[in-house]
Amino acid sequence: MSILNKLSHWYFSKDALPYWCVFIFDCLVVIFSGLTCYTLDHGAEMTSDNFMPIVGTLSFYLIFYIIGFRAMHTYSGVMRYTSFSDISRIAMGNFIGVTIIAILRQFFNFDDWFVPIRMRELASTFVLSTVIMWTARMIVKYMFEYYRMDQAAKPAFIYGVKNGGTSIARAINTEETRQFRLYGFISDAEDMVGKELMGIKVYRNDSNIVNKMTELNVKTLLISPLKQKALANNPVMADQLIEAGISILIMNTTTEWDGKSDISTNQLKEIEIEDLLPRDEIQTDLKAVGDMxxxxxxxxxxxxxxxxxxxxxxxxxxxxxxxxxxxxxxxxxxxxxxxxxxxxxxxxxxxxxxxxxxxxxxxxxxxxxxxxxxxxxxxxxxxxxxxxxxxxxxxxxxxxxxxxxxxxxxxxxxxxxxxxxxxxxxxxxxxxxxxxxxxxxxxxxxxxxxxxxxxxxxxxxxxxxxxxxxxNGSVIPLFKEQIKNGGPLTVTHPDIFRYFMLIPEACKxxxxxxxxxxxxxxxxxxxxxPVKIADLARRMIKLSGANNIDIKYTGLRDGEKLYEEVLNDxxxxxxxxxxxxxxxxxxxxxxxxxxxxxxxxxxxxxxxxxxxxxxxxxxxxxxxxxxxxxxxxxxxxx
The missing domain is CATH 3.40.50.720 (NAD(P)-binding Rossmann-like Domain)
Structure with a gap:
């Protein structure tokens, strides 16, 4: 028994029950598919008369399928998390098995030892077993997703349909405890509007998108990293979302994204006012700086x-x-x-x-x-x-x-x-x-x-x-502290404007x-x-979700002017x-x-x-x- 345990551990690399269950299921599918294809070719009566010998023959052929399973690790994926790569591995594993059988039949006459099975039956067995394995995994995946759907999960839209948006969607679908239920994608690209992405409808980004989200009772918008700049430069959309009380989540600025990997919802954070200030991307020649x-x-x-x-x-x-x-x-x-x-x-x-x-x-x-x-x-x-x-x-x-x-x-x-x-x-x-x-x-x-x-x-x-x-001492930290204390937010003048830049950008x-x-x-x-400070204050109040916070105009301070200049006349x-x-x-x-x-x-x-x-x-x-x-x-x- 000890030798058998060591052998199984070496062969399968995993000794957990789920892996054995998947493996045994796949083996039964191959035998069932073989029986079905043999019956379709020879009739039910012949299959019934030779049932055990046929099962023995298919069990022998199963050895070569197992080699394919091992080579492609078809049993190592968790069925409820099945992806396209898992599906392709199943097809390749079965193909390896039937190919080995076909090659060996050229050198050995298996029909003298076992029940004769034609190559077309073996080919049909490959196709049928592959389809059944695919179907079973997809059923398990969708049943798992359906039954594990947490009613506390928040309905959400994703802004962005390229790598950033789809990576967030994939992460949502594979979370053990789902935080969001995806109701739609928002796209700026006309060629994507009306289509479905990962089974979810893609909506046009227009003046009605916030109303559509409200109709569907969606109160959360997840922003693709590729769309954060677009949102910051679209104050109308940002204001509509904030006014409707829709939570906006973006990728945490402390997290680097490689543009390919999935984005965990743990990497997302509530948007802050700094993220909504319009600004162009700043490129600097840091190599020249480093050389100096x-x-x-x-x-x-x-x-x-x-x-x-x-x-x-x-x-x-x-x-x-x-x-x-x-x-x-x-x-x-x-x-x-x-x-x-x-x-x-x-x-x-x-x-x-x-x-x-x-x-x-x-x-x-x-x-x-x-x-x-x-x-x-x-x-x-x-x-x-x-x-x-x-x-x-x-x-x-x-x-x-x-x-x-x-x-x-x-x-x-x-x-x-x-x-x-x-x-x-x-x-x-x-x-x-x-x-x-x-x-x-x-x-x-x-x-x-x-x-x-x-x-x-x-x-x-x-x-x-x-x-x-x-x-230190700038207006945004001051407003945050005033909101925390219940207000009011103090603005010196209704028409005062200021320029803003991120500290890292300025230093570069x-x-x-x-x-x-x-x-x-x-x-x-x-x-x-330039940003109007009164508008900044109103946005911060809305973003905070706080109620009954007023803006108080205190008058220009000593030496203060309404509009800062960057150049002398x-x-x-x-x-x-x-x-x-x-x-x-x-x-x-x-x-x-x-x-x-x-x-x-x-x-x-x-x-x-x-x-x-x-x-x-x-x-x-x-x-x-x-x-x-x-x-x-x-x-x-x-």
Missing amino acids: LRGKSIMITGSAGSIGSEIARQVAEFMPERIVMIDQAETPQHDMRLFMKKTYPHIKSETIVTSICNQSRMETLFKMYKPDYLFHAAAYKHVPMMEDNPCEAIQNNVNGTRIIADLSVKYGVKKFVMISTDKAVNPTNVMGCSKRICEIYVQSLDKAIKNNSKNGVTQFVTTRFGNVLGS LVLEAGTKGHGGEIFVFDMGA QEITKPTFNKKIKIATVREYDFNKVKNMIDILIAESYKYDDMKTVTEMKKIVPEYKSNHSKYEVLDTEK
């Missing part, structure tokens, strides 16, 4: 912030020799320390807690680590805070930038990439103006190096863009612009279409190596003149007289006109 950063010493200021931390993550992918991360926020900087140690243990990373305004400390760091590239993301960025604290805005943003820019020249940094903001264009607030002054300083310094009035090799590149989704553009720039440029990112743009990146043609400044004016400004900031400090800022940036601010009075003074 690989093996180099990289310094990142503001590394604990939204932009700086993402730059650190992306830079780490290019295998630099070292990453030096600088920030004065201890706790988030500690988080970055732990992240780098866990995720990139093979890369030397230094997490330094200090201020970029600490000149002696910064000089020590430059001397110690000799950075090849520097990404400058450190800045005070909150408009209302800086409106109340202009002296600190100058000391941190302007003086801090000047310190590390000068040190970059002194210690031979190849490229200095400064992160600026759209608020620096025609600034209406202290924060935006402080960043514009930073732009002016590094540009004039770059010009001075190029015309040999100052010794150095550093190229200074500025990148300018708007709001990034999910950054920063890396490409920074590494490909030659110095002196202000790179402007195409932020896509006197500026134009030129195309670059990337269609999403443009170069702003801006006024040029004399470095010595700028340096003297900034010296005066910084000295004034340490007297902590807000009005005098802002007055000096306006001298450097004459287009700075205060808005909803106590500093408006300075614009009327002669």
